[in-house]
Amino acid sequence: MDHEPITIDVEGRSVTASPGRSIIEAVWEAGHVHVQGVGCLGGVCGSCRAIIRRADSTEVKMVLACETLIEAGMQVTFVPFLERLSDHPYQIDSFKDTWQLVSQVNQTFPEAAHCRHCGGCDSACPKGIKVERGVNLAVEGQLGAAGDIFETCIMCNLCSHICPEFIDPNHLGLLVRRVVPSLVVRPFNLMQRLNQLERGELYFDYEAPEASTEERD
Numbered sequence: 136m137d138h139e140p141i142t143i144d145v146e147g148r149s150v151t152a153s154p155g156r157s158i159i160e161a162v163w164e165a166g167h168v169h170v171q172g173v174g175c176l177g178g179v180c181g182s183c184r185a186i187i188r189r190a191d192s193t194e195v196k197m198v199l200a201c202e203t204l205i206e207a208g209m210q211v212t213f214v215p216f217l218e219r220l221s222d223h224p225y226q227i228d229s230f231k232d233t234w235q236l237v238s239q240v241n242q243t244f245p246e247a248a249h250c251r252h253c254g255g256c257d258s259a260c261p262k263g264i265k266v267e268r269g270v271n272l273a274v275e276g277q278l279g280a281a282g283d284i285f286e287t288c289i290m291c292n293l294c295s296h297i298c299p300e301f302i303d304p305n306h307l308g309l310l311v312r313r314v315v316p317s318l319v320v321r322p323f324n325l326m327q328r329l330n331q332l333e334r335g336e337l338y339f340d341y342e343a344p345e346a347s348t349e350e351r352d
C-alpha cells in the first residue's frame with residue numbers, strides 16, 4: 136500500500152493527509168477547524184453532504200464526507216444545511232382506512248404523479264437510493280416496495296432540492312415507511328412474545344450453554 140500523503144482541494148484550500156482518511160478526517164488531520172455540518176461520522180445523520188469531483192473525471196457527485204475516502208486531486212465543496220422547499224403536512228393517525236390508503240398518500244403528495252423521470256433525485260442521492268423508482272412505486276400504489284427503497288434514506292433533503300416538481304421524495308418515502316407498518320398486522324411471533332412478557336413467562340436462563348460468554352470450542 137502506498138503511504139505517501141494525499142493532497143486534495145477543499146473549498147479552494149489545499150489539504151494534505153494520510154491515505155485511508157475520509158474527507159472530514161483529512162481536513163482535521165491537516166489542522167483545519169471544521170465542525171459545522173459534522174454529525175455522526177457514520178453515514179447516518181446526513182450532515183456532511185459534499186460535492187466532489189475526482190481528478191480523472193468531469194463528473195460531480197454528491198457524497199457524505201464522513202464515508203468518502205480521499206483520492207489525490209479530489210475537489211470537495213461542502214453543502215450547507217438544506218431547508219425543505221415544500222411542505223406536505225399530515226397526521227399519521229388519519230391514515231386508517233386501508234382501502235383509501237393509496238389515494239390518501241397521493242392526495243398528501245399530489246406532485247408525485249407529475250414526476251418527470253428526469254433522474255435528478257437519483258443523481259443527488261449520496262446513499263445511492265433509487266429515489267425516482269420509490270416515488271413512482273408509491274404513485275402506483277406499491278407502498279411496501281416504495282418504503283423498502285427508502286429504507287437507508289438519511290433525510291439529507293438533497294433529492295427534495297433538486298426535484299423540479301417539488302415532490303419532496305424523501306418525505307413521501309418517510310410517509311410510506313411510517314404508514315405501512317402502522318396498518319399491517321403485527322408479526323405473530325412478536326405478539327406471542329409480548330404476550331408472554333406480560334404474563335411474566337419470559338425469563339433468561341443464565342445457566343444455558345448459549346448464555347455463556349466464554350469462548351466455545
Ligand code: SF4
Pocket residue numbers: 259260261262263264266287288289290291292293294295304305
Ligand atoms: S433525503 Fe433523498 S437524497 Fe438524501 S438520502 Fe434520502 S433519498 Fe437520498
Ligand code: SF4
Pocket residue numbers: 249250251252253254255256257266267270297298299300301302304
Ligand atoms: S427529481 Fe423529481 S421529477 Fe425528477 S425523477 Fe426525481 S422525483 Fe421525478
